[in-house]
Amino acid sequence: MANDKDMEKQDEKVYRVQGFTCTSCASQFEQNVKKISGVLDAKVNFGASKVSVSGEATIEELEKAGSFENLKLRPENEQVQEEKTPFWKEKENIRVMISTVLIIVAWLLGKQFGEESTQSILLYGASMLLAGYTLFIKGLKNLFQFQFDMNVLMTVAVIGAAAIGEWGEGAVVVILFAVSEALESYSMDKARQSIRSLMDIAPKEALIRRGNEEMMVAVEDIQVDDIMIVKPGQKLAMDGVVVKGESTINQATITGESVPITKSIDDEVFAGTLNDEGLLEVKVTKRVEDTTIAKIIHLVEEAQAERAPSQAFVDKFAKIYTPAIILFALGLAVVPPLLLGADWSEWIYRGLAVLVVGCPCALVVSTPVSIVTAIGNAAKNGVLIKGGIHLEEAGALTAFAFDKTGTLTKGVPEVTDIVQVAQKDEKEMLGIAAALEKGSGHPLASAIMRKADNDKVDFDALTIENFSSITGKGVKASVNGTFYYIGSPRLFEEVLDSGVSSELKNQIKDLQKQGKTVMVLGAENEILTLIAVADEVRETSKEAIQKLYNMGIKKTVMLTGDNEATAQAIGKKLGVNEIKAELMPQEKLEYIKKLRSEEENVAMIGDGVNDAPALAASTVGIAMGGAGTDTALETADIVLMADDLEKLPFTIKLSKKALQIIKQNISFALGIKLLALILVIPGWLTLWMAIFADMGATLLVTLNGLRLLRVKG
Structure with a gap:
């Protein structure tokens, strides 16, 4: 299967x-x-x-x-x-303009020769056919196939109006419906502009050097490992790695960051970004269909096809609602004349008015226009929302759980202290620690290796055997024949028979209270060295969390595998409500599940790699730094393309606004229908009032949805 x-x-x-x-x-x-x-x-x-x-x-x-x-x-x-044909030059719209002129002439002739004069009827008929012949073809075809859509409703209403002699109103209904369709089409086109503008970001060709020859090559023909030459002021056509030169790059199109980033050799660069000042040579790393901007466009387009819960409700409702309106209109036109002897003409007219006002245009368009607009606007601001369902869910969030390392902090830790416990050579101990950490994927490992490199310690020369990782605690291996461990202090509570001495515990706590993470290096029977590492808190983290509180978020939690003292020091500095430290990956997952059972709507924000289980278990998984990692693009529901939390409050603001507008649109579309149907009872609803109600509602919900383009970060 x-x-x-x-x-x-x-x-x-x-x-x-x-x-x-x-x-x-x-x-x-x-x-x-x-x-x-x-x-x-x-x-x-x-x-x-x-x-x-x-x-x-x-x-x-x-x-x-x-x-x-x-x-x-x-x-x-x-x-x-x-x-692009101007709106007023499109064939359908020209036909509507001519039809409008015919209606005005017919009305003037009606004033002179009478409403039912042959001249007026002919001109009204011509106006109907000119503006509505595509409507009639679709409507009649669908009617015979028993597909009751808005084209059927309008066709029956207009033909019925002509049959009872209401030629003028029938013609006006056709014109107003055509205008409504044109405006709906124009508005959806406007909403789609956000995607089209993304497609035009990257150049369609680039200057490529192959051998000693430089040539302009179409992006489809550029190969991986080609050398792309990017001059100052030019946009990059492909993703790649800088192999020569240094410059600042404006990455706003990808990450939403307005401040240019300095790029030099070995730094990653993206298609669609702008080279400000230096000449760069870039080794192409991806084909055109795999570039970050291509993936963003693809994911945004797929996201707009995903039906939000409110859209699924509207679609189901419309399937029941449309046939119900037809039956109600038929009953209204037939029952009073048959059972009560009422005037056929008057009640057929009322039935036709119900058909027109019952047209579900406004209801059907109410949700998609809002979702398309919001997702497109988010993408332009460096936020990838992967579907209408995630957009709606983000608008209803009540709690946020943050991973610490690389999310709230920069994730680039530095060694701050090396404390010798045993009387050993510091460089020798640093070399052993770096050799052990070379096999580890932990963020703190890179800090120890960088320190060793900076101190000119040759740890690559050491022989490592029997390496194994102790999940959530550290690593162990034989270095030049001697067994060593490096990891958290609690690892040595298990390794050493006597545990960690109280004097050493106090020393470790003092370092942790300063917001430092302490790594312990030791052998099977003694602790040799303490290495303290600090990870700098992002400048934007505290501000982002404060903005979330201002938006009504009830609870923020920091989840980390780090020790309690360090976690408390960083958590208090950032202003999070709750701090959960010394968590294993499975414990993070369990905590998210617990939080969901309490708070109902919880977001998990992480890097999209280590936090994948917790991201999947949350109501909305939010990954950051998507511009640099394909994993983040694939695993999360929402991706912040920049590598900081600055865009998180914007995302929540946009989602809440989208949820608010969708609710407004559905309520308004249903409310206007209900009000118009009430007017049927005293006989106040005319055909032109019915079409105005439908057209006005469609136009208003569309314009209301387009307001999401104005939401800024």
Whole structure:
């Protein structure tokens, strides 16, 4: 079964679609594509204007499936310069303008010759056909297929209006519906601009040196290990590592950081970033489809296809709501005349007004426009939100759990003290410690190795045998035939029969109270050296935590494997509510589960590698430093591309605003429908009022969703 799915995934082709105007049209296109012979499955991403097709289908067949909307398709990675037609020059909009003129002329003729004059009726009819013929074709086709969407509702309403002699109102309804569709299309296009602007960030070609020859090469043809030459003021076209030169790079497009970062030899650089002042030579490390910016664009587009809980609710509700409105309108038009002898014309008119006002446009568009806008805005500000569900969940968070090392602190610790317990040579002990730590992946290991390098200690010459890691406590190995341990003080409580002396414990506590982590080096029967290491707290951590409190977050927790005294010193400095120290990875996971049972909505913020289990167990897993690590991009629900917490308050602010706007939109869309339906009872609801209610609601929820573009970091 899994193999079938893998085969299907391999056979999947993705196309960009041009011409989507509404969610129902996208849904109709998806159904049409699924019916093509040879297609196993199809999934439309309305937010990103893409369709994924599993199986065999030509572009001609796909365009035929979208002919009802005149859709045009091209392969996802095909670079095409799209010609942007001004809004008022688009064919559909020109037809609407001409139809509006015809309505005005028909109205004037009606004033002169009477409302039911042949001239007026002909012009109203011409106006209807010109502005609404695509609507009628779709509506009638769907009606015969028993697919009751908004096109069916509008078609029945307009034809019904003409049948009872309300030509003028029928024509106005068509015009207003066409205007509403055009505005919806324009607004969604505006919302998608955030993705399009990301696509245009990186240049499409670069200056490459191959051998002794320099040439301009299209990004698709650039190979891994090519040397890319980047002049001052130019944008980088590919990800890579600097092999020559030094410069400052503005990485705002990737990380959202406005302050340029100095880059020199062996530093990583990203496509789409701007080289400020120096000449750089960069060794390309990834193909164009694997660059960080390409991954961001792909993940943002996929995120916009993920349905948020509120969107899933709206879609389910609309499926029940639309047929219910049709039955209600039919009952309203037929029951009073049949049972009570009421006027057929009046009650058919009321039924038609219900059909128009019942059109679920505003409801259907209320959520996607907000999600597309918010996710696009976040990506432009260096935050990757991987789906509408995570956007909504982030807006409802009540507690935050932070990993310490590399998240609240810089994760680049330095050795501050070396205390000799036994009378041994300091350089010899430092060399043994560095040799042991060479096999360890712990962040503190790098500090000891750096110290050894700086003190010119040749620890590579030492012979290491029988190396093994003691999870959460340290490592042990034989160095030049003698067995040594290095790790936390509690490791030596287990290793030494007599444990750690009280005098040594006091010495360790004094160092820990200064916010330092103490590593102990010893043999099987004695402690030899204490090495104190300090990890500098990030400048942005305290400010970010304070901003979270100001936003109504109830609880913050620091989780660390570090000792209690060091953790308390750092935690108090940052202002976190609760400090949990000396935790093993499994204990972090258990604590997140406990917190979820108490607080319900908890975020875990870590580096996306060591904290993967805790990130997965939290309501929302937030990884930082995504620009440098593929793991962070893959494991977390939300990724802060910069390597600090500065963007965390912005993310929560945006999510809360998005949640608020989605709720406003759904409430308003349903409220306006309810109010209009109440007006049916006394007979106050006219067809043009009904379409104004529908069009106004659609326009307002769309504009309300677009307000998310204005949320700044």
